[in-house]
Amino acid sequence: MTPDSSAMPDPVFTLHEGGKLEIRSTVALTGPESLAQAYTPGVGRVSAAVAEDRDLVWDYTAKGSTVAIVSDGSAVLGLGDVGPEAALPVMEGKAVLLKEFGGVNAVPLVMHRRDIDSFIDAVASLAPGYGAILLEDIAAPDCFEIERRLRDALDIPVFHDDQHGTAAVVLAGMFSVERLTGRPLADTRVVMLGSGAAGSACAHLLLEAGAQDVVCVDREGIVHTGRKGLSGPKADLAATTNRAGLTGGLDVALTGSHAVIGVSGPGLLPPDLLALMSDDAAVFALANPIPEVLPSEVPGNVRIVATGRSDFPNQINNVLAFPGICRGLLDVRASAVTDDVIIETARAISSLVGEADLAEGAIIPSAFDPRVVPAVSKAVRRVATASGVARVKGKA
Numbered sequence: 001m002t003p004d005s006s007a008m009p010d011p012v013f014t015l016h017e018g019g020k021l022e023i024r025s026t027v028a029l030t031g032p033e034s035l036a037q038a039y040t041p042g043v044g045r046v047s048a049a050v051a052e053d054r055d056l057v058w059d060y061t062a063k064g065s066t067v068a069i070v071s072d073g074s075a076v077l078g079l080g081d082v083g084p085e086a087a088l089p090v091m092e093g094k095a096v097l098l099k100e101f102g103g104v105n106a107v108p109l110v111m112h113r114r115d116i117d118s119f120i121d122a123v124a125s126l127a128p129g130y131g132a133i134l135l136e137d138i139a140a141p142d143c144f145e146i147e148r149r150l151r152d153a154l155d156i157p158v159f160h161d162d163q164h165g166t167a168a169v170v171l172a173g174m175f176s177v178e179r180l181t182g183r184p185l186a187d188t189r190v191v192m193l194g195s196g197a198a199g200s201a202c203a204h205l206l207l208e209a210g211a212q213d214v215v216c217v218d219r220e221g222i223v224h225t226g227r228k229g230l231s232g233p234k235a236d237l238a239a240t241t242n243r244a245g246l247t248g249g250l251d252v253a254l255t256g257s258h259a260v261i262g263v264s265g266p267g268l269l270p271p272d273l274l275a276l277m278s279d280d281a282a283v284f285a286l287a288n289p290i291p292e293v294l295p296s297e298v299p300g301n302v303r304i305v306a307t308g309r310s311d312f313p314n315q316i317n318n319v320l321a322f323p324g325i326c327r328g329l330l331d332v333r334a335s336a337v338t339d340d341v342i343i344e345t346a347r348a349i350s351s352l353v354g355e356a357d358l359a360e361g362a363i364i365p366s367a368f369d370p371r372v373v374p375a376v377s378k379a380v381r382r383v384a385t386a387s388g389v390a391r392v393k394g395k396a
Helices: 011-016 032-038 042-052 054-060 084-102 116-129 142-153 161-181 197-208 232-240 250-254 322-331 339-351 372-387
Strands: 066-071 105-110 132-135 158-160 189-193 213-218 259-262 281-285 302-307
Touching: 032 042, 042 054, 066 084, 066 116, 084 105, 084 322, 084 372, 116 142, 132 142, 132 161, 132 322, 142 158, 142 161, 142 197, 158 161, 158 322, 161 197, 161 259, 161 281, 161 302, 161 322, 161 339, 189 197, 189 250, 197 213, 197 232, 197 339, 213 232, 213 250, 322 339, 322 372, 339 372
Parallel strands: 066 105, 066 132, 132 158, 189 213, 189 259, 259 281, 281 302
Antiparallel strands: none
């Protein structure tokens, strides 16, 4: 929707006019000598050195401080498949967040995609210039294969924020719920409403972090091994979740459950169904801008409510995770991002809410808390080093 030229200027369009990014030089060209050093003939010496030792590219270029944000525009925010041009403002915004919060340079790369193979080939061809690849707003199920194949092909981290960033902050919230209720994650039945990119990643990470009982629900009901037509990532979900073998709809899944995580759509968690949950229940209604249920609508058995919105308590916001993750990965020149990195990111985020501050309306720190990126990046450096994916030892 374009702004009405006859009305008052729209501050959103005003802010975006001309784009939100620019390229700045880190060196000053003050005369012939500096020009000869920054470019020819001096730069040839640096290129020759890198040609002999490829690892020097981390020392003498911006690779070690720069990530590529890659999207085909097939799943942009709540807009759907709007294409690469319409995705570009969002990718620029992600780049702004990386720079402002994490001190990370980011280049938005939006591309038309004919097929998965051509998209993967294009990203892999561009990868030598970057320290990590962030996949953004790529629709499921293709995003799963794209991420898997790029991780196999590249020697730098490939991070899908819609999956891993969301999962990290959700898990951080669940660690805080565990502390607040005294109910271990291993004893918590979690219902995952939505089994696309975010839902699948959240379910996987919860299991890796110690959850034993995760039940996934999609438009057709509970995901289980006996359901016809399951294939690919959905079949994998069926094989690893729903240990009780539940079948049926959302009402069956929610009965007696302790937590529900909605990554689906507006209004899809009716209050009468939430009343079927246990006492001290937690509801993460993360659809944006309209959550699955409003905090004011939840029944009395629900103790903790989180949303994706900044105007309600407990905002589950990806910006708590990805700037610090990228900062930490770049600091150690990591070759990959692992589940352990994401889990420890979640622990670091949750730990910033001290016992004195932990409450029903305070399970997660603010996105503007200056402690977040240092805490996350430190955890990432530590785990990446311990797991063997760090090329160098990062600062403590």
